[in-house]
Amino acid sequence: MNNLVHRNCPNCNRDRPKLLFQLSFEQFIYANPTHNIDWFKSLGFTEEDKFNFVKCINCGFVYSQSKLDEKLHHEFYHIGIDRQKSLSKIFSFRKRVQLLEKWRKLLLIAQQEKDFDFSKNPLKVLDFGAGWGDFLAVAKSPGIQVYGLEFDKRKIEFAKSQGIIAGGFDYVQNHSPYQIFMCNQVLEHLDKPKDSLKELRSLLVDGAIGFISVPDFRTEILNKHIKEIELGRQPVKTINPWGHLNYFSPESLRNMIFEAGFSEISLQTRPSSKSKKYQIQKLIKEKVLRFAANKQKAKNFAYKNADKGMTTSLYIKAV
Numbered sequence: 001m002n003n004l005v006h007r008n009c010p011n012c013n014r015d016r017p018k019l020l021f022q023l024s025f026e027q028f029i030y031a032n033p034t035h036n037i038d039w040f041k042s043l044g045f046t047e048e049d050k051f052n053f054v055k056c057i058n059c060g061f062v063y064s065q066s067k068l069d070e071k072l073h074h075e076f077y078h079i080g081i082d083r084q085k086s087l088s089k090i091f092s093f094r095k096r097v098q099l100l101e102k103w104r105k106l107l108l109i110a111q112q113e114k115d116f117d118f119s120k121n122p123l124k125v126l127d128f129g130a131g132w133g134d135f136l137a138v139a140k141s142p143g144i145q146v147y148g149l150e151f152d153k154r155k156i157e158f159a160k161s162q163g164i165i166a167g168g169f170d171y172v173q174n175h176s177p178y179q180i181f182m183c184n185q186v187l188e189h190l191d192k193p194k195d196s197l198k199e200l201r202s203l204l205v206d207g208a209i210g211f212i213s214v215p216d217f218r219t220e221i222l223n224k225h226i227k228e229i230e231l232g233r234q235p236v237k238t239i240n241p242w243g244h245l246n247y248f249s250p251e252s253l254r255n256m257i258f259e260a261g262f263s264e265i266s267l268q269t270r271p272s273s274k275s276k277k278y279q280i281q282k283l284i285k286e287k288v289l290r291f292a293a294n295k296q297k298a299k300n301f302a303y304k305n306a307d308k309g310m311t312t313s314l315y316i317k318a319v
């Protein structure tokens with residue numbers, strides 16, 4: 001396990017972990033359909049290799065206790081994640097509508113801010129973790145300039161083919177400051193999320209508005225997952241010691257963003273939570289009926305979808 005590096009608590013930087021649960025190598029590599037299994041298998045890890053998920057005794061933050069070293073981390077994102085499978089996820093009506101909805105809300109909030117007059121000065125939008133550039137492609141329009149922070153070369157190249165320019169920190173710093181920003185499903189991937197939030201804040205004008213979202217691992221949800229894992233079920237794909245290093249609750253996310261120099265504008269609890277929950281329950285019911293002949297399969301399916309897509313999503317402001 002020489003490729004792994006020990007992590008202190010990414011929130012308070014202390015090293016006082018309490019073990020919550022472990023995953024074996026085989027348990028997590030099959031959980032995410034975008035994983036390139038051949039690459040994982042080539043690494044020489046075995047079923048004996050366990051990965052610890054811990055809670056900081058000092059501050060209560062939940063995190064993956066190890067991360068990949070620099071070389072393997074680069075390979076994980078450039079080879080371990082299958083390009084086609086990852087890219088294909090952006091070609092969905094549902095996802096496109098979600099991005100438009102977020103952009104619409106940001107425009108409505110910006111509209112209330114008198115300082116934002118983009119008839120004279122273009123509005124600059126930063127996507128902090130731009131991925132394939134699909135959000136910026138939605139936002140780009142007359143008077144709106146878009147910039148992406150991204151380190152995956154395959155994603156930068158694709159975004160460029162769509163007229164969206166993304167690059168490293170120096171690139172986005174050179175074009176700062178920004179009035180609007182997006183940080184969608186990014187913080188959970190980062191080794192030092194608090195430092196990254198401070199870096200993000202340094203690129204923004206005072207009063208900049210943005211959207212931030214991470215998977216929801218509030219205690220009740222996390223405990224449910226741990227119970228299922230202890231029963232031997234495969235974890236959900238959001239529990240992944242290599243890709244997802246941090247497991248935020250709504251409270252720990254808020255504490256971190258407030259400390260980094262942001263305030264909350266409004267909370268979108270689990271995108272229209274009632275209707276989403278109803279839709280998921282309906283879907284589970286239909287599929288479980290279809291799997292009725294295979295009870296174990298039905299149970300696994302129901303578990304994997306019960307908290308699917310649960311996120312903590314906030315609209316925030318740089319203060």
Ligand SMILES: [Zn+2]
Pocket residue numbers: 009010011012013014056057058059060061
């Ligand atoms: Zn801590």
